[in-house]
Amino acid sequence: MSDTQIRRIPDRLDNPLRSAIFSWQSLLLLVATAIFVANSLATPYFLNPWSISDATFNFTEKALIALAMALVIISGEIDLSVAAIIAFCSTMMGFALQFGVGTFGLVVIGITTGLLCGAFNGALVSGLRLPSIVVTIGTMSFFRGLSFIVLGDQAFKGYPSSFAYFGQGYVWWVVSFEVVLFLIMAVIFYFVLHRTSFGRQIFVIGNNPVTAEFSGVRVRRIKFLLFCLTGVMSGLAAVLLTSRLGSTRPSIATGWELEVITMVVLGGVSILGGAGSIIGVVLAALIMGLVTFGLGLLNVPGIVMSIVIGTLLIAVIALPILAGRLRARMER
């Protein structure tokens, strides 16, 4: 045996093109296309630029949060307080409105409130090392409760007309401000998660936090930043939603946390942490938006919609697992 000859180890063996074709993202793309075709066959009103543009409003705000939530879940944590943060941010904006704060000030207040809420979550999780599921169930009630204390059964109204642009404006023809913002954010999040060392460390933490710590990754600092980021994105969503609705009620965005998490999981992010992709989350957001809008055009009631979404989630998650098991059995 000669050990003088150095053994060459190849970088990779699999064909990147081949693995892209058989990936989760392609499955989602297939599902999205199928739903698009089904929608256009089911109703004549769907294939119309304005209809499709309207369809996007169903998911852009939630999808913005889903981008950040994906990072949190990949790192092995979860944030259930995002909808409550929206309510609190919206309430703070409405509160500031009473003192004559202008459009720019409202946006700053909305996003800053989100940041502070996220930092609060992050401090409890990273600083006190509490489990995030418990912390954010707590802050979910806490932030929502604060909104109810401020507002009672009242509503804040009378936002300035320039404020309406964020949730109702169009950048060009049928292309809304919300869609443009979401696409820009999706590109940024894609870059951060898949192309930076920060993103790499998120995957490492989600896979094995102990090894991460032992390898010099500042685990708690990164987790704190991710909760702050989720807070900021929730604040941003609050600005868009408040602008679109033109009013603030304490019950605003109720139940959104589960829809956001559904998007993330449907997008192929492992709920156990350590795996996932931004492209998957974007496609999952698209699918959920198309399904709800299509069903809406068919006058299907909301409760049935949630049944359809739930079934879709289980089906899309279960199919590849079942297929994998079947393949394993055939090979044996």
Place this chain on the structure above:
Amino acid sequence: MPWPKLTLTGISKSFPGVKALNEVGLELYAGEVTALIGENGAGKSTLVKSLTGIYQPESGEIRIDGNPVSMQTPYRAFELGIAAIHQETVLFDELSVAENIYLGHTPRTSFGLIDWRKLRSKARKVLDEMGAAHISEDTQLKELGIAKKHLVAVARAMSIDSHIVIMDEPTAALSHKEIEDLFTLIEHLKSEGKAILFISHKFDEIYRIADRYTVFRDGEMVGKGLIKDTDQKKIVQMMVGRSVDQIFPKNNIKIGAPILQVANLSHPTEFDDISFDLNQGEILGFYGLVGAGRSEIMQALFGITRASIGSVTLDGKQCQFRSPADAIKAGIVYVPEERGKQGIVADLPIYQNIGLPSLHKTSHNGVLQLAEEFALAREFTERLDLRASSLSQATGTLSGGNQQKVVVAKWLATQPRVIILDEPTKGIDIGSKAAVHAFMGDLVAQGLSVIMVSSEIPEVLGMSDRVVVMREGLIVDIKANDGTLTAEQLVMTAAGIFGAAA
């Protein structure tokens, strides 16, 4: 001649890359204590697991009173009257003492519900009989200390009327007084005619309680006999006996000035008053029994646990590491003993594991540069002769030895000054062991300094320039490995035999 209570013959068991047991035999006699002696990795635990139905040996025969039996499941072992008391008791903290004793064979009422009154009175009776009257059957287990938990485990063994009791290092976590109590109990079990297998590293205990001994080394049975006929030195020799085919590539490196100085490092519970120097180009061995506090000291040096007092000086500069990131930046790295949990990220590819602590070097302004990551990973895996199909292979699919090479490569890529190896060859095959040893020689040749925590005596003697011997959180002695140091001296110092502690 009557059959012993339990007879094992020709038991073999292998794991990927390792032959854990090779045709070993063992006999246990009723009313006698047999000590099973061997270094870490000699195959003692594998034997216990084969005896209790957790592992299935590939070959060999188990006989009870001369009748061949098969042991497919732990429940079968239980039915055959074999009870094991493990190092870390496997009991249920949230249940009461009585429930723990009768778990799996709880008395039931005619409706099939738990008969609480009977359960408690039976548990009481068992505890009283074995002289554990001070333990209440209603206490929740988590309120008991480790010694009392052991007593509950013994009570459980008594309750199933087992004839064979296995004790796997039962004294490891006990105080002196508690050990005395345990020995009284063992005497009681002996008088009841139980056959007892007693596993321990501590020779004073073995000579105190055992009637017979069996010695294992590297998965083979190397000797057995009666304790009263055998000299302690002879057993130590059997236990460590160096095999001739192991060659250690220790180069002659010129040892330089001290690079790392540790003074009076203390921790409230794990270690106390630790002082030593590490010189440039030196391999400093840390030898001691499991639980002597060696890993804890290393983790304090690496910024994972915080020492309460004491100082660490690197290159003449006082250091205070608040996290591993600080230690890595200063040039101290740590290859942990728990490779799977602390060393690798199993699902991520090799190149990402290796590049992890060097990300700030390979990335530009935080943006990943895959080409540079691959180049770095290739450089260090080829130096270590890693066997992998590609650098994108998930690290967890490699063999133990190759996983260890990934961890070592990861740290070398950071260009450290001091590398701490904690049981660097534990659980890896012979070939990879040799590669790791060869590499340690190369490291010091390049001017690095190495701290090697090891429980394997041949490795300690073969690689170290000096050996720090530890016992129960204290440094007992620092010995120069000048060729006169013997395995026997190390074992005796670490175990505190012959007053060597002084």
